[in-house]
Amino acid sequence: MSNISKAIKKVDSEEKMSGKAKYINDISYDDMLFAMTLRASESKGEIVNIEYPKIPKGYTIVDHNDIQGKNFVKIIFEDMPIFAEKEIKYYGEPILLVVGENRAIIQDIINNIHVTYKVKTPTYKLRDSVIHYEFEKGNAKEIFNKAKKKIQFDYSTGYQEHVYIEPQGLIGLYEVDKISIIGSMQCPYYIKNAVMQALDCDEKGVRVKQTTTGGAFGGKEEFPSLIACQIAIAVNKIKKPIKLIYNREEDMEFTTKRHPSNINLVAAIGENNEIQAIKAYVALDSGAYIGLSGVVLQRAMIASSGVYTVDNIEVTGDVFETNTVPNGAFRGFGAPQMMFAIEMFIHHIANELKIDPLVLRNKYLAKQNDITSTGGKFRDIIIMDEMINKVMNMSDYKRKLSEYSKEGNFNGIGMSWFLHGCGFTGSGEQKHIKALVKLRKEKNNHVTILVASVDMGQGIQTTMKKIVADILQLPIENIIYNNPDTDLVPDSGPTVASRTIMIVGGLVAQAAKLLKEQWVEGKEITVEKRYKQPKHIKWDEEKLRGDAYPAYSWGVNVVEVKVNPATYQVQLTGVYEVYDVGKAIDERIVLGQAEGGILQGISYGSLEVMKNVNGRIQQKNITDYIIPTSCDSVNIKTVFMDNPYLLGPYGAKGAGELTLIGGAPAVALAIENAINRRVTKIPVTPEYIMELIDYGKN
Amino acid sequence: MVKSFIPKTYKEALNLLAKNKLTIIAGGTDLMVKNKNISGLLPKFKKDLLFIAHLTELDYIKKEKDTIHIGANVTLEKILDSFHTHSLLKEALSIMASPAIRHIGTIGGNIANASPAGDTLPVLYVLNTKIVVKSLDSERTIPINDFIISSGKTILKENELISEIIIPDNKFDYEVFLKVGARQADAISKISFAAIANVSDSIVSDFRVTFGAVGPRIVREIEIENNIIGLTTNELNSRCKEICDSYKKFITPIDDQRSSAVYRKKVSLNLLEKYINSIK
Numbered sequence: 001m002s003n004i005s006k007a008i009k010k011v012d013s014e015e016k017m018s019g020k021a022k023y024i025n026d027i028s029y030d031d032m033l034f035a036m037t038l039r040a041s042e043s044k045g046e047i048v049n050i051e052y053p054k055i056p057k058g059y060t061i062v063d064h065n066d067i068q069g070k071n072f073v074k075i076i077f078e079d080m081p082i083f084a085e086k087e088i089k090y091y092g093e094p095i096l097l098v099v100g101e102n103r104a105i106i107q108d109i110i111n112n113i114h115v116t117y118k119v120k121t122p123t124y125k126l127r128d129s130v131i132h133y134e135f136e137k138g139n140a141k142e143i144f145n146k147a148k149k150k151i152q153f154d155y156s157t158g159y160q161e162h163v164y165i166e167p168q169g170l171i172g173l174y175e176v177d178k179i180s181i182i183g184s185m186q187c188p189y190y191i192k193n194a195v196m197q198a199l200d201c202d203e204k205g206v207r208v209k210q211t212t213t214g215g216a217f218g219g220k221e222e223f224p225s226l227i228a229c230q231i232a233i234a235v236n237k238i239k240k241p242i243k244l245i246y247n248r249e250e251d252m253e254f255t256t257k258r259h260p261s262n263i264n265l266v267a268a269i270g271e272n273n274e275i276q277a278i279k280a281y282v283a284l285d286s287g288a289y290i291g292l293s294g295v296v297l298q299r300a301m302i303a304s305s306g307v308y309t310v311d312n313i314e315v316t317g318d319v320f321e322t323n324t325v326p327n328g329a330f331r332g333f334g335a336p337q338m339m340f341a342i343e344m345f346i347h348h349i350a351n352e353l354k355i356d357p358l359v360l361r362n363k364y365l366a367k368q369n370d371i372t373s374t375g376g377k378f379r380d381i382i383i384m385d386e387m388i389n390k391v392m393n394m395s396d397y398k399r400k401l402s403e404y405s406k407e408g409n410f411n412g413i414g415m416s417w418f419l420h421g422c423g424f425t426g427s428g429e430q431k432h433i434k435a436l437v438k439l440r441k442e443k444n445n446h447v448t449i450l451v452a453s454v455d456m457g458q459g460i461q462t463t464m465k466k467i468v469a470d471i472l473q474l475p476i477e478n479i480i481y482n483n484p485d486t487d488l489v490p491d492s493g494p495t496v497a498s499r500t501i502m503i504v505g506g507l508v509a510q511a512a513k514l515l516k517e518q519w520v521e522g523k524e525i526t527v528e529k530r531y532k533q534p535k536h537i538k539w540d541e542e543k544l545r546g547d548a549y550p551a552y553s554w555g556v557n558v559v560e561v562k563v564n565p566a567t568y569q570v571q572l573t574g575v576y577e578v579y580d581v582g583k584a585i586d587e588r589i590v591l592g593q594a595e596g597g598i599l600q601g602i603s604y605g606s607l608e609v610m611k612n613v614n615g616r617i618q619q620k621n622i623t624d625y626i627i628p629t630s631c632d633s634v635n636i637k638t639v640f641m642d643n644p645y646l647l648g649p650y651g652a653k654g655a656g657e658l659t660l661i662g663g664a665p666a667v668a669l670a671i672e673n674a675i676n677r678r679v680t681k682i683p684v685t686p687e688y689i690m691e692l693i694d695y696g697k698n
Numbered sequence: 699m700v701k702s703f704i705p706k707t708y709k710e711a712l713n714l715l716a717k718n719k720l721t722i723i724a725g726g727t728d729l730m731v732k733n734k735n736i737s738g739l740l741p742k743f744k745k746d747l748l749f750i751a752h753l754t755e756l757d758y759i760k761k762e763k764d765t766i767h768i769g770a771n772v773t774l775e776k777i778l779d780s781f782h783t784h785s786l787l788k789e790a791l792s793i794m795a796s797p798a799i800r801h802i803g804t805i806g807g808n809i810a811n812a813s814p815a816g817d818t819l820p821v822l823y824v825l826n827t828k829i830v831v832k833s834l835d836s837e838r839t840i841p842i843n844d845f846i847i848s849s850g851k852t853i854l855k856e857n858e859l860i861s862e863i864i865i866p867d868n869k870f871d872y873e874v875f876l877k878v879g880a881r882q883a884d885a886i887s888k889i890s891f892a893a894i895a896n897v898s899d900s901i902v903s904d905f906r907v908t909f910g911a912v913g914p915r916i917v918r919e920i921e922i923e924n925n926i927i928g929l930t931t932n933e934l935n936s937r938c939k940e941i942c943d944s945y946k947k948f949i950t951p952i953d954d955q956r957s958s959a960v961y962r963k964k965v966s967l968n969l970l971e972k973y974i975n976s977i978k
Contacts, residue, residue, distance in 0.1 A: 025738075036736075103738060103739055107736065167737075245737055245738075247736050247737045248737075566965065566968040566969055566972050567876075567878045567965050567968065568961075569878065571882075607881065618955040624955045624956060626880040626881050626885070628881060629796075629881055629882060629884055630883075631881070631882035631883040632881050632882045632883075686878075686957075686961065686965075687958050687960075690960075690961055690964060690965075
């Protein structure tokens with residue numbers, strides 16, 4: 001067998017580089033209409049009256065009265081309405097669509113609709129808990145009751161906006177007895193299920209097709225379900241194609257973001273300076289509706305001991321509802337918040353105890369067969385020791401750390417250690433998704449991959465084709481993988497949670513092997529494989545106990561910075577990253593994930609400021625919301641270390657999210673080292689560095 | 699929808715300006731953003747447009763005896779590339795916006811836009827730049843300090859067009875331009891700072907300082923500068939704190955979505971202090 005990791009040309013690069021690729025806004029139909037959204041102008045209240053201007057012929061208002069099914073977007077809970085009926089819970093909440101041919105006229109109609117509200121007092125503080133979880137490992141409570149010495153710090157993290165290049169957008173099409181939704185998305189079947197509920201129809205009544213998607217980062221996991229329901233209702237009423245595309249500002253202001261968090265960590269310290277127990281409390285701001293927040297909270301809580309094995313842990317967490325734009329899925333899904341906090345905390349404990357952080361960290365670094373925070377087991381080989389050695393050598397970490405730690409030196413170096421649970425939390429795959437994949441061998445001996453996973457730039461069309469081509473020993477050109485269409489592909493689950501290669505790719509590989517056995521020249525053959533949870537994996541969804549994930553990917557990042565003592569600006573001077581993703585299916589594609597991921601993590605930790613003032617997002621465009629340019633980056637040094645996972649295709653585990661998670665703690669630790677002050681929140685902006693230098697503690 | 703005028707010559711442009719109320723558009727890098735519409739629709743301009751970017755008569759850089767003359771239509775990138783351009787102006791241009799914007803944005807546009815965060819402005823102020831403005835029947839030359847009234851406002855009349863800028867071609871013993879933005883490129887300044895000084899026989903013979911993005915106008919205080927000129931460098935260094943304090947009341951930044959007033963003020967004074975301490 002050839003080396004699967006050897007990079008091949010990305011199958012979609014030519015189409016995208018040449019501009020031939022059709023994104024949703026490039027597609028139009030003859031009698032197509034446009035839709036725009038009328039949004040609430042209050043953060044909390046009730047709609048008392050809506051006064052409409054004279055609506056010209058050919059223009060239509062679509063609101064909650066037009067919904068045949070339930071006025072809820074099917075996500076997890078029935079909490080978010082498709083269109084507000086009476087109650088308004090956040091500024092910008094959609095009330096209705098105006099649909100018509102000319103967008104200037106639509107805009108004019110929207111500007112002349114007057115909504116009167118009975119205004120109520122909104123909540124922006126984390127006060128109203130809507131979800132509460134807790135779990136314990138060992139006897140943490142008892143130890144804390146007796147503990148003589150405790151070390152405690154509070155950490156906080158801000159919003160993060162996805163800034164996918166292509167804003168949200170969909171087109172709805174009317175066919176006899178069927179409504180089709182096409183557009184930019186991660187999860188065709190999420191949309192299909194949501195639209196079926198909104199239209200109160202069976203599965204034949206809805207078809208969902210992905211179009212070439214210009215980035216997503218989690219932002220197109222659950223959000224497109226909302227606009228798909230709106231568009232489907234409009235198409236059902238008007239019976240013409242309707243396009244809804246968000247402008248950049250509308251997208252940044254009113255679509256989901258990463259949950260801001262407050263995290264409180266306490267360590268019980270024994271007589272020999274050992275960490276006897278850790279108590280973690282996580283508070284997430286869900287915004288106005290819960291959406292996926294509970295699952296995000298679970299992932300954050302499960303990550304509360306980071307890469308360390310601590311025998312006694314007590315973890316509690318709340319999701320708080322506020323009258324702000326709802327937050328949702330984002331690459332990392334709760335883990336980046338917690339991994340920032342725990343990585344800072346382990347350093348802050350070491351500093352308080354006056355011991356070398358590296359010594360303390362090594363003492364607690366998880367080993368194979370250690371028990372996880374939820375009482376599961378790290379079953380597979382952990383190669384963190386080799387990875388840490390590698391990155392320390394690459395970056396000359398020890399020498400630089402000692403040099404940069406000298407008084408008056410404004411250089412800094414920071415190293416983060418982290419892991420990411422691959423796939424859905426707990427028994428999600430088995431209980432909720434039940435992924436099914438198919439391969440169809442065509443008469444001409446080409447093979448079509450039938451899965452619902454989307455390529456959103458992460459390269460899945462290339463890697464999936466590579467797997468099938470390699471197993472069947474066919475040229476890559478003979479493998480077909482079209483953008484998924486729910487009328488043609490089975491539900492292999494959403495394109496989320498770093499599950500696509502490990503779970504769906506694993507099933508595709510199994511199906512390819514099956515097809516190889518059944519191969520008959522010139523005959524059409526279809527094979528299928530459905531996910532089965534490995535028997536040794538057990539999870540208690542109620543108590544959050546057991547194996548939270550089937551496998552873990554691991555990472556070590558080193559970030560070097562220089563802080564300008566006059567302007568407090570941070571300049572990146574070095575970035576080094578080493579990962580265990582099992583096995584890279586295509587080295588260049590995983591390198592793309594690695595470089596993009598760490599940069600997104602570093603900028604989450606140091607650049608990306610988004611604030612909500614009285615329910616209003618302040619940074620609404622990419623002039624004000626700062627993501628890095630190539631001038632802000634350095635030549636990133638990346639190494640992948642093979643550690644094949646038995647149940648992944650070729651040993652592959654998850655890679656997409658892992659690479660974002662270590663950036664924020666590594667850059668925060670580097671800045672801490674440069675300015676000799678304790679950093680407890682991200683993003684570490686120049687404004688915050690100024691405060692720390694003037695008033696902070698070391 | 700607005701009308702667009704595309705004159706063939708500079709004279710024709712002035713003629714059109716004399717007869718119509720027009721928005722003058724050169725590179726459009728500010729105007730297209732300010733007047734942008736929702737995706738797929740034309741920008742929302744209020745007045746008819748006069749396109750001037752193609753007028754080659756305003757596209758020149760030439761050196762005269764003690765001055766450099768730059769036509770209003772010269773793009774920022776072209777100025778950056780020119781042999782004649784003052785080193786301090788090059789410094790500002792080299793970190794301004796992005797290559798794409800520099801290739802289309804013009805110097806005349808950056809001045810007429812009159813944003814206190816405009817990156818060429820602190821340098822043009824510190825270099826005592828003059829602006830030449832023409833109408834069909836008049837011409838006037840105005841120091842940039844008088845040309846810009848406040849944020850977004852200039853003394854340009856409706857029938858006038860900037861024709862060129864004149865920069866005295868002086869060399870300085872000390873010159874600094876610093877831009878503090880949230881990232882290394884494509885950033886709007888949180889603070890910008892330009893300063894020059896000459897020292898002969900340990901006496902400060904020239905001293906100028908400007909701050910951008912810390913108030914409605916570029917800050918330049920001639921009175922403070924005049925009090926400094928004539929000091930020995932030792933006196934200058936020892937009075938550093940006093941001088942910084944004297945600038946405090948003129949630096950009046952705001953809190954906004956890009957930074958805080960406290961940060962802008964403190965960093966402005968840090969930069970001034972560092973600059974004064976560098977003069978020996």
